[in-house]
Amino acid sequence: MKFPLFLHINTMRLNSGALKSFIPLVFMTLLLPACATTSKPSSHYSPVPSTVMQETAEDKESKLASLPYTELLSRGNQHLAQSNTKLALLHFQMALQKQDDSVEAYAGLGEAMALSGDNQAAHTLLDKTLLLDSQNRQALIATGKLYRGEKNYEQAEISFNQARTIYPADPEILTELAVTYSRMSKDDKVLPLLIQVVEQKPQDASAYNNLGFNYLLQHNYADAIKTLHQALTLAPDNSRIQNNLAAAYALNNQAQKAFNLFRKTGNKATAYNDLGYLYMTMGMEDKARASFEKALELNPRHYVRAKENLSLLENEP
Numbered sequence: 001m002k003f004p005l006f007l008h009i010n011t012m013r014l015n016s017g018a019l020k021s022f023i024p025l026v027f028m029t030l031l032l033p034a035c036a037t038t039s040k041p042s043s044h045y046s047p048v049p050s051t052v053m054q055e056t057a058e059d060k061e062s063k064l065a066s067l068p069y070t071e072l073l074s075r076g077n078q079h080l081a082q083s084n085t086k087l088a089l090l091h092f093q094m095a096l097q098k099q100d101d102s103v104e105a106y107a108g109l110g111e112a113m114a115l116s117g118d119n120q121a122a123h124t125l126l127d128k129t130l131l132l133d134s135q136n137r138q139a140l141i142a143t144g145k146l147y148r149g150e151k152n153y154e155q156a157e158i159s160f161n162q163a164r165t166i167y168p169a170d171p172e173i174l175t176e177l178a179v180t181y182s183r184m185s186k187d188d189k190v191l192p193l194l195i196q197v198v199e200q201k202p203q204d205a206s207a208y209n210n211l212g213f214n215y216l217l218q219h220n221y222a223d224a225i226k227t228l229h230q231a232l233t234l235a236p237d238n239s240r241i242q243n244n245l246a247a248a249y250a251l252n253n254q255a256q257k258a259f260n261l262f263r264k265t266g267n268k269a270t271a272y273n274d275l276g277y278l279y280m281t282m283g284m285e286d287k288a289r290a291s292f293e294k295a296l297e298l299n300p301r302h303y304v305r306a307k308e309n310l311s312l313l314e315n316e317p
Contacts, residue, residue: 064090069098076108080115088112103133111142116150122146135166136174144176153184171200175210190214205235213244221252239265243274250278255287269299273306280313288313 010242077092092109095102110125113246123146129139144159160177167173178193194211201207212227228245235241246261257277262271276291292313 001154005046012090061094064094065097068197069095069102072098073102073104076105076112077084080108080112083115085112085116087252101132103129103136104138106132107136107138107142111138114142114146115156119146119150137163137167140166141173141176144180148176148180148183151183153180156180157184169196169200171197171204171207174200175207178210178214185210187218191218203234203239205231205238208234209238209241209244212248216248216251219251221248224248225252246274248276267299269295269306273309276306277309280309285313 066293067075070124072091073094076088076095076243079088079091088110089112092112095105096109099105106125106129110122110129113119113125114122122142126143126146126282129136130143130239133139140159140163144156144163147153147156147159157177160173160180163170163173164177174193174197178190178197181187181189181193191211191214194207194214197207198204198211208227212224212231215221215224215227225245225248228241228248231241231244232238242261242264246258249255249261250258259271259275261275265271265273272291272295276288276295279285279288279291289310292306292310296310299303
């Protein structure tokens with residue numbers, strides 16, 4: 001099965017009764033947009049005076065070159081964590097100029113190359129890392145993600161299982177392996193891994209959310225509600241978890257509880273629209289239509305999402 005990363009209510013055509021096609025397994029939300037946003041006035045700023053000298057690329061490179069090797073690695077990894085790929089590449093490349101056999105710099109550079117979309121260079125750098133250190137955690141995980149991004153799920157499975165053999169209780173590795181098994185439709189292998197992640201990180205809301213969402217996909221609504229409720233207890237302001245729990249309630253025929261949760265993340269009109277969207281993904285067209293119409297009744301002038309969703313519903317073959 002495939003799990004799309006984003007759902008756009010206003011453009012996506014939905015097929016009834018296909019919930020598993022619409023809900024991503026991890027990181028983990030029904031993306032239920034609120035009412036259309038109004039544009040904000042543009043901010044004003046003062047242009048840089050022409051007399052101020054702009055820092056040149058050579059100046060920036062010189063500053064980087066003055067940093068010690070360990071600082072370059074540290075900053076490179078910070079940029080990776082923030083998805084600042086270009087800056088990560090610069091810092092790891094400079095680190096390699098200072099220490100050309102650095103396993104950490106090769107691993108970081110390989111991961112940054114993968115994020116930048118240069119898969120060939122990423123494979124070369126990650127292979128080099130693993131030649132230098134066959135147990136390098138970062139390279140093993142990055143290699144698995146790279147193969148999975150290329151839809152080479154068998155090789156991704158091999159990489160993550162190799163990492164798991166070395167780091168058997170690592171939550172990130174277990175989660176990435178679970179995602180890979182999900183992409184391979186090996187659903188029976190997903191649940192034990194996510195349970196193990198919760199055991200390793202009992203105070204991590206995202207771990208409970210992923211587990212609860214998997215229960216949801218398996219139509220185990222009672223365990224989904226229980227687990228997602230625990231996730232929400234750990235992160236009470238997390239709208240993604242609230243939406244997932246609302247989905248579990250709706251699928252378990254507890255519509256009022258679903259509405260109450262949607263209501264926490266918006267006004268009544270957005271809550272009815274979100275509930276209607278959920279019903280639409282479940283193939284419950286009459287309930288979806290009633291919810292969309294209620295949203296329009298509450299906010300007929302400004303709430304456009306419900307109207308768009310109704311149009312989608314009416315035009316479904």
